[in-house]
Structures are given as C-alpha cells and as structure tokens.
Amino acid sequence: MADHDEIEALVRRLAGEAKAAARVLAAATTPRKNAVLQRAAVALAEAPGDAVLEANAKDLAYAEEAGLSAALIDRLRLDRGRLNGVAAQVREIASLPDPVGSVSAERTLANGLQVRRVRAPLGLIGIIYESRPNVTADAAGLCIKSGNAVLLRGGKEAFHSNQAIAGIVGDALEAEGLPRAAATLLPTTDRRATQVMIQLAGVVDLIIPRGGEGLIRFVTENAKVPVIQHYKGVCHLYVAASAKLDMAEAIAVNAKTQRPSACNAVETILVDAAVADAFLPRLDAALEKVEIRGDAGVCERVPRARPASEADWDTEYLDDVVSVRVVDGLDAALDHVAKHGSLHTEAIVTEDDAEAARWVREVDASLVLVNASTRFNDGHQLGLGAEMGISTTKLHAYGPMGLEELCTLKWVAYGEGQIRT
Numbered sequence: 001m002a003d004h005d006e007i008e009a010l011v012r013r014l015a016g017e018a019k020a021a022a023r024v025l026a027a028a029t030t031p032r033k034n035a036v037l038q039r040a041a042v043a044l045a046e047a048p049g050d051a052v053l054e055a056n057a058k059d060l061a062y063a064e065e066a067g068l069s070a071a072l073i074d075r076l077r078l079d080r081g082r083l084n085g086v087a088a089q090v091r092e093i094a095s096l097p098d099p100v101g102s103v104s105a106e107r108t109l110a111n112g113l114q115v116r117r118v119r120a121p122l123g124l125i126g127i128i129y130e131s132r133p134n135v136t137a138d139a140a141g142l143c144i145k146s147g148n149a150v151l152l153r154g155g156k157e158a159f160h161s162n163q164a165i166a167g168i169v170g171d172a173l174e175a176e177g178l179p180r181a182a183a184t185l186l187p188t189t190d191r192r193a194t195q196v197m198i199q200l201a202g203v204v205d206l207i208i209p210r211g212g213e214g215l216i217r218f219v220t221e222n223a224k225v226p227v228i229q230h231y232k233g234v235c236h237l238y239v240a241a242s243a244k245l246d247m248a249e250a251i252a253v254n255a256k257t258q259r260p261s262a263c264n265a266v267e268t269i270l271v272d273a274a275v276a277d278a279f280l281p282r283l284d285a286a287l288e289k290v291e292i293r294g295d296a297g298v299c300e301r302v303p304r305a306r307p308a309s310e311a312d313w314d315t316e317y318l319d320d321v322v323s324v325r326v327v328d329g330l331d332a333a334l335d336h337v338a339k340h341g342s343l344h345t346e347a348i349v350t351e352d353d354a355e356a357a358r359w360v361r362e363v364d365a366s367l368v369l370v371n372a373s374t375r376f377n378d379g380h381q382l383g384l385g386a387e388m389g390i391s392t393t394k395l396h397a398y399g400p401m402g403l404e405e406l407c408t409l410k411w412v413a414y415g416e417g418q419i420r421t
Contacts, residue, residue, distance in 0.1 A: 121147035297326030
C-alpha cells in the first residue's frame with residue numbers, strides 16, 4: 001500500500017491537472033460539450049467487448065467475497081439493460097439547455113452602465129460516492145455540460161466499473177479536443193485519498209458527497225472545501241383534519257412503499273386528531289406490510305403498532321418501517337416538523353387553502369408539497385432532467401442539484417467609459 005506522502009502527491013497532481021482543465025472546459029461551446037456526451041453515450045451503449053460489464057463482474061465478485069448485503073450488490077450490478085439506461089441518461093444531459101452564460105437578471109443603470117447577472121461554472125467539483133457505478137457517468141456528464149471539471153472519488157466496491165466508465169468519458173473528451181483531465185477518477189482505493197481531496201482549498205471549489213450519513217458527516221467535519229450536505233431524509237406527511245382521506249391514503253402508500261430505500265420516502269406520518277379514528281385503521285390496512293411505530297394515540301387505534309421511542313422521530317429508516325403520531329392541529333404538526341425534520345421534504349394533505357398556505361410559508365425544507373407524495377423531490381420529477389443529488393444545505397443550492405445548481409452567478413457590466421464619482 002502506498003504511503004501517505006505518495007497518496008497526497010498523487011491526489012494533488014491529479015487535482016491540479018483537473019483544475020487546469022476546468023479553465024478549458026469553461027470556455028467550451030455547447031455543441032462541443034454535447035458532442036462529448038453523445039460520443040460517451042454511444043460508447044456506453046455499444047461498450048466494445050463489453051469492457052464495462054467485464055469490469056463490473058470483477059467488482060461483483062469482490063462484493064460477494066466481502067459479504068456485502070444483497071441491496072448493496074444490487075446497486076453495484078450492471079447488465080446490458082442498466083448500461084443502456086446509463087447511456088440514455090447521458091444523452092438526456094446532452095439534450096438539456098446549457099446553463100452557462102444564461103442571464104438571470106439584467107438592468108441599465110442611470111449612468112448607462114448595463115449590468116447583467118449570468119451563470120458561470122463553479123470550476124472543479126469533487127464528487128465522493130459509494131456503490132453505484134452509474135454515478136460516474138451521471139456526475140461526469142452533468143459537470144461537463146455545466147462547464148465544470150470533475151474529480152471523482154468512487155468506492156472500492158465499484159473500482160473496476162468506475163475506471164471503465166471514466167475511461168470512456170476520457171476518450172470522448174480527447175476525441176473532441178478537450179482535456180481528458182476534465183473528468184478525472186482517482187485511481188486508488190486508499191481512504192486517505194478522500195482526506196487529501198477534501199482539504200484542497202483553492203484547488204477544488206466544491207465537494208458533493210453522495211452516500212450514507214457516516215460518509216457525509218466525515219466529509220463535512222474534515223473538509224476545508226465547501227461541502228454540499230444531505231445527511232438524511234426524515235420526511236414527513238401531515239394528514240390534516242380537512243384532508244380527503246382517499247387522497248391521503250394513496251399519498252401515504254406511495255410515499256412510504258414505492259421505494260422505501262429512497263431519501264425522499266416518507267418516514268413519519270402525522271395525523272390530525274380530528275380524523276385519527278377514521279384514518280388510522282385505513283392506514284393500518286393500506287400499510288399492512290410496513291411496520292408501524294406509533295405514539296399512544298396510534299397504539300390505541302392500531303393494535304399491531306409498536307410504541308415509538310423518542311429516537312424514532314429522528315430516524316431515517318430507508319426500509320418498510322414508518323413512525324406515526326397523532327397531533328392536535330396544524331401548529332402541533334409544524335412544531336413536530338421543526339423539531340425533527342431534516343430540511344429535505346415535507347408534505348401536507350389538506351383541503352384548507354389557508355392551512356396549505358401556512359404549511360408552504362412556515363415549513364423549512366428543500367421541497368414543500370401540498371396534496372402530493374414526498375417522492376417528487378427528485379430532479380427528473382421536478383423537470384430539471386438529471387441531478388447530482390439533493391442538497392439540504394441552503395448555500396448555494398437547496399433541493400435537487402441540476403445543471404443550473406452546478407453553476408454560480410457572477411455579475412457582468414458593459415460600459416462606455418463610465419467612471420465612479
């Protein structure tokens with residue numbers, strides 16, 4: 001194993017090359033960036049000799065030997081269908097509008113100075129992620145389209161798959177006359193590489209960690225580079241007294257069971273006391289395969305419910321488990337969300353416009369919904385196309401991070417010799 005000095009030298013060298021490439025990519029035209037992505041998509045779909053699948057087979061063998069869970073192995077697994085899906089995702093990124101240079105505001109001052117606020121690339125973005133090799137293609141594609149260079153740090157369980165996919169992206173960059181270093185995968189499984197990467201202030205402009213709470217907390221606590229955080233998704237659904245119970249039931253089932261392992265799955269359902277007698281038996285039947293952990297009011301009405309602990313209200317289960325609490329009105333629901341929410345996704349089911357307006361105004365979350373499932377907090381579902389992840393950090397992005405969120409805003413002024421007096 002390489003010693004610390006060798007790892008640090010490697011990461012610093014590759015990051016420096018990627019930083020230099022960022023200047024070139026920032027000036028690239030939209031047609032050239034799109035050509036890179038289209039070329040990469042074709043290579044991913046055709047994958048001569050199935051090189052990516054052969055690399056993935058090595059990773060799967062390692063994962064099985066290491067005793068990784070079936071869920072993690074499934075996230076890691078690639079087949080021809082999944083690889084075609086990765087290629088389609090890259091093509092979709094190519095089809096999206098280029099945010100670079102778009103004007104978000106403009107005005108002419110009294111002195112004739114024309115002032116604009118335009119989107120510009122952030123520079124070099126570091127992505128730290130686990131398991132899913134498709135993130136290599138998605139992250140590289142999003143960064144290239146938004147004019148950013150990217151430094152990729154994948155998990156050791158997907159090392160060979162990530163290398164194969166990154167190689168395809170690098171080939172596409174070179175073929176279109178752009179530096180290969182604009183999409184750099186760190187070629188090491190040594191954990192010390194992450195420590196070095198997140199401390200490269202002045203070289204790396206932003207770190208985006210994608211993975212479990214432990215990874216994100218480690219990166220946030222040790223980084224010297226700004227970090228986009230998303231610790232966990234403790235998402236709530238509040239069923240108000242005025243709610244249509246058929247709608248509330250359908251939303252609750254979708255939010256909890258469509259994909260329980262997703263960060264936008266609901267983890268706590270709050271039920272207004274006025275409808276608890278009518279709604280909780282329905283919820284019990286609708287979520288028959290889901291474990292319910294409830295407060296005293298829930299346990300009285302749902303005999304199979306387990307008493308909820310205080311820790312349950314702060315738990316992201318990512319499984320077929322849900323916490324349920326009976327609350328006395330909107331104020332109590334708002335208080336619960338303020339205390340236990342994770343700034344991710346919060347939904348209300350109500351027919352009261354004033355109540356909906358208060359929920360939208362007073363709930364602090366990256367997506368607030370009225371009469372809709374929490375599962376909509378997703379870049380694709382919100383019409384952004386692809387996304388890098390969901391940010392619960394309010395600076396500089398809040399919610400799904402699409403192409404525009406991978407840019408910053410800078411001021412540009414055009415004058416005719418104006419001087420300040």
